[in-house]
Amino acid sequence: MGELRWHPLLGQWVVVAAHRxxxxxxxxxxxxxxxxxxxxxHPTEIPDDDWDIAVFENRFPSFVADPPPPEVAGTALSPxxxxxxxxxxxxxxxxxxxxxxEQSVAHIRKLVEVWAHRYEELSRRPxxxxxxxxxxxxxxxxxxxxxxxxxxxxxxxxxxxxxQELARAREHHRRTGRCLLCDVLEQEAPxxxxxxxxxxxxxxxxxxxxxxxxxxxxxxxxxxxxxxxVLPRRHVSSILELSGRERWSLASALKGILTRYxxxxxxxxxxxMVMHQAPTDRPAEGYPECHFHIEFLPIxxxxxxxxxxxxxxxxxxxxxxxxxxxxxARQLRRAARERGQDPAGEGDGGEGGR
Amino acid sequence: MRLTLRRLREPDGRALxxxxxxxxxxxxxxxxxxxxxxxxxxxxxxxxxxxxxxARAHG
Numbered sequence: 459m460g461e462l463r464w465h466p467l468l469g470q471w472v473v474v475a476a477h478r479x480x481x482x483x484x485x486x487x488x489x490x491x492x493x494x495x496x497x498x499x500h501p502t503e504i505p506d507d508d509w510d511i512a513v514f515e516n517r518f519p520s521f522v523a524d525p526p527p528p529e530v531a532g533t534a535l536s537p538x539x540x541x542x543x544x545x546x547x548x549x550x551x552x553x554x555x556x557x558x559x560e561q562s563v564a565h566i567r568k569l570v571e572v573w574a575h576r577y578e579e580l581s582r583r584p585x586x587x588x589x590x591x592x593x594x595x596x597x598x599x600x601x602x603x604x605x606x607x608x609x610x611x612x613x614x615x616x617x618x619x620x621x622q623e624l625a626r627a628r629e630h631h632r633r634t635g636r637c638l639l640c641d642v643l644e645q646e647a648p649x650x651x652x653x654x655x656x657x658x659x660x661x662x663x664x665x666x667x668x669x670x671x672x673x674x675x676x677x678x679x680x681x682x683x684x685x686x687x688v689l690p691r692r693h694v695s696s697i698l699e700l701s702g703r704e705r706w707s708l709a710s711a712l713k714g715i716l717t718r719y720x721x722x723x724x725x726x727x728x729x730x731m732v733m734h735q736a737p738t739d740r741p742a743e744g745y746p747e748c749h750f751h752i753e754f755l756p757i758x759x760x761x762x763x764x765x766x767x768x769x770x771x772x773x774x775x776x777x778x779x780x781x782x783x784x785x786x787a788r789q790l791r792r793a794a795r796e797r798g799q800d801p802a803g804e805g806d807g808g809e810g811g812r
Numbered sequence: 813m814r815l816t817l818r819r820l821r822e823p824d825g826r827a828l829x830x831x832x833x834x835x836x837x838x839x840x841x842x843x844x845x846x847x848x849x850x851x852x853x854x855x856x857x858x859x860x861x862x863x864x865x866x867a868r869a870h871g
Binding site: 503504505506511512513515516567705 | 818820823824833
């Protein structure tokens with residue numbers, strides 16, 4: 459087990475987890491550790507198939523609840539700390555081949571329920587300050603197990619990107635009295651009559667999918683190719699605050715964008731999916747500025763080309779994109795139709811055909 | 813929506829949680845109908861209880 463080492467220049471923790479070098483690496487299907495055990499002589503992580511969604515603590519975790527002391531001494535500039543936290547694997551179904559995009563809306567709805575339960579349960583651990591639900595999909599993103607699954611990291615600190623987002627949102631709230639992402643939503647999908655965005659006059663031109671409760675759009679400021687944000691219309695700070703109806707709508711919106719991602723180039727698009735929501739350290743003032751959302755960060759910029767986080771992105775933190783967000787949104791909207799999947803099944807003349 | 817959880821342990825002591833999530837009654841039927849439609853057509857209907865005919869997938 460490793461430890462946390464403080465990066466004095468960036469002011470953030472680095473997790474040293476050298477034992478992860480030994481983790482299971484692209485096993486053949488018959489030796490998949492995430493499939494239910496079929497031969498007791500060769501047990502997997504999951505003993506039976508009587509479940510919808512399985513969650514287990516990662517065998518090769520970056521954090522554990524009861525970590526040993528750091529193996530190295532820190533310095534005045536770089537203190538060290540135990541890597542205390544929780545790392546969980548979320549197996550989407552017993553089916554080895556069915557990706558999240560291929561699951562029914564009803565099954566994704568079940569997953570939303572499990573995500574909410576995990577967020578709630580992990581947030582009760584006293585050492586957990588931030589629960590991040592995410593999925594890395596595709597070998598290009600670094601996936602080592604092909605059975606469709608996501609992960610949850612319960613961090614002992616608020617990681618830098620959520621922290622930066624919260625700081626910006628807090629500043630916006632202080633200055634304007636409004637939520638930053640509510641204002642982004644108004645910019646991307648302004649509520650018109652009936653709460654429907656109108657891309658006809660240029661508004662909503664980056665919207666890809668929407669329903670009564672959620673909007674999925676390529677942000678004006680997208681950094682990754684075909685990046686999208688899944689944003690609830692109502693201001694909620696965590697998945698726990700979503701009503702039953704909103705949870706259905708989230709499942710539906712996820713199905714919609716995932717279908718388009720897979721239709722875009724005709725193969726399972728590699729992506730990172732990251733859920734951003736309120737930290738769990740429960741300060742007295744709460745997190746009124748936090749607006750729950752999910753970000754999809756794909757890395758495929760063309761059918762045979764990947765976007766690398768190279769010098770400018772990794773060295774300077776400045777992203778350079780190869781296409782405009784408006785064009786990326788157009789391609790995503792077209793993706794389902796070109797695969798013979800007319801969005802909403804209503805054709806161009808219907809409400810869903812814009 | 814009813815969530816049933818079996819809490820088990822891996823042989824090495826790690827937690828294993830097996831979830832059954834029951835989508836109850838007419839919600840289940842509506843969701844399955846919506847889900848199968850979405851799978852075939854790429855549509856994204858709102859969940860049961862939603863007031864509209866479903867998602868508006870821009871195209």
